[in-house]
Amino acid sequence: MNGFYLQNSEEQLGTRISWWGDSGYTSNLALARVFTKDEAVAQHQERNSQMPWPIEFVDPKAHLAVDCQYVREQELAALPADTPCYVQLNQAWDGNDLYWATPDGGFDVNLDIAQVYSLDEALLRYGAEGHCRTIWPKDYIDGKARRVANKNDMTISDALAGTGITLIKRPIIKQRLTCYGCRRFLSEIQFWHTCPHCGASNRP
Numbered sequence: 001m002n003g004f005y006l007q008n009s010e011e012q013l014g015t016r017i018s019w020w021g022d023s024g025y026t027s028n029l030a031l032a033r034v035f036t037k038d039e040a041v042a043q044h045q046e047r048n049s050q051m052p053w054p055i056e057f058v059d060p061k062a063h064l065a066v067d068c069q070y071v072r073e074q075e076l077a078a079l080p081a082d083t084p085c086y087v088q089l090n091q092a093w094d095g096n097d098l099y100w101a102t103p104d105g106g107f108d109v110n111l112d113i114a115q116v117y118s119l120d121e122a123l124l125r126y127g128a129e130g131h132c133r134t135i136w137p138k139d140y141i142d143g144k145a146r147r148v149a150n151k152n153d154m155t156i157s158d159a160l161a162g163t164g165i166t167l168i169k170r171p172i173i174k175q176r177l178t179c180y181g182c183r184r185f186l187s188e189i190q191f192w193h194t195c196p197h198c199g200a201s202n203r204p
Contacts, residue, residue, distance in 0.1 A: 004040035005032045005058055007051040007156075014095025016065070017149045020050065027095075028146040029062055041165060048168040057159040064111040064145040065097040071144050074137055081120040084138035086111070090131065097148070101126075101133075111145050 006020040018025045019032035020043075026032060035043065040052035087101040099107040100114035108114070116138055117125070126133040156167070178185055181200025194201055 003034040003055045004037060004052045005029070005055060006035055006040055006043055007053055008049065009051050010049045012095075012151065014093070014097060015150045015152050016095050016097070017151050019149075027148050029058070029149065030147060037163070037165070044165075045168065051156055051167070052165060053154075053156065053159050054163060058149050058154065061153050062147045062149050063113075065094075065109050065148045066111060066141055066145050067096045068093060068098050069096055071098075071136070071141070073134065074140055076119060076123075076135060076137075079119055079137060081118065083119040085117050085119050085122045086114050086136050086138055086141050087117060087122050087126050088134040088136060090134055111141070 008018045008020060008025045011018040011025055013027065016027040018027055019029065020035075021028075021031045022033055034055065035052070037052075043050045044052055089099040089101070089107040092099045092107065094109045097109045099109055100111055101117075102108050102113050103115045117135075119135070119137075122135045126135060160167070177187070179195040179198060179200055181195055182198035184195070184197050
């Protein structure tokens with residue numbers, strides 16, 4: 001094993017897995033802290049929401065993505081016609097991450113599979129859709145990209161297979177429902193109807 005990342009399973013933005021970093025949690029794998037197996041297991045045993053993932057399992061499944069908070073629209077007029085560019089779908093995010101035009105005509109947050117156009121090609125195809133698409137110089141966006149892990153691309157059970165690590169199961173806590181009026185405990189059926197004790201309605 002080449003070490004472990006530690007997931008904070010209580011925090012997630014979009015489909016991005018949140019990792020323990022040196023200064024808080026981060027979705028950026030480059031900023032994720034690396035633990036030994038013993039360290040990762042100890043952290044998990046101390047707080048079972050901290051989930052150990054082998055680096056060698058996560059890294060091959062990671063991809064590049066771009067957080068909308070760290071980009072600013074670029075002036076294109078002075079750029080050469082053959083400038084490599086990406087095309088972004090406006091008003092669409094996975095958490096904070098932007099969607100990019102792909103070769104199959106769709107859009108994906110995975111920058112690794114984004115279509116690269118020349119500026120002329122992008123303007124010809126999308127220039128009239130300025131309110132729906134944004135054209136970005138490839139070099140600029142590449143410099144803003146970070147490696148992330150998508151929760152839909154991997155499972156903790158697959159990741160820990162063969163590691164000898166057994167996760168602590170969280171206890172199932174059943175919510176106790178109380179009437180908004182008299183504060184008495186109610187069954188689920190009683191809660192969503194008129195309280196049999198005080199007549200208050202608990203409907204949202």
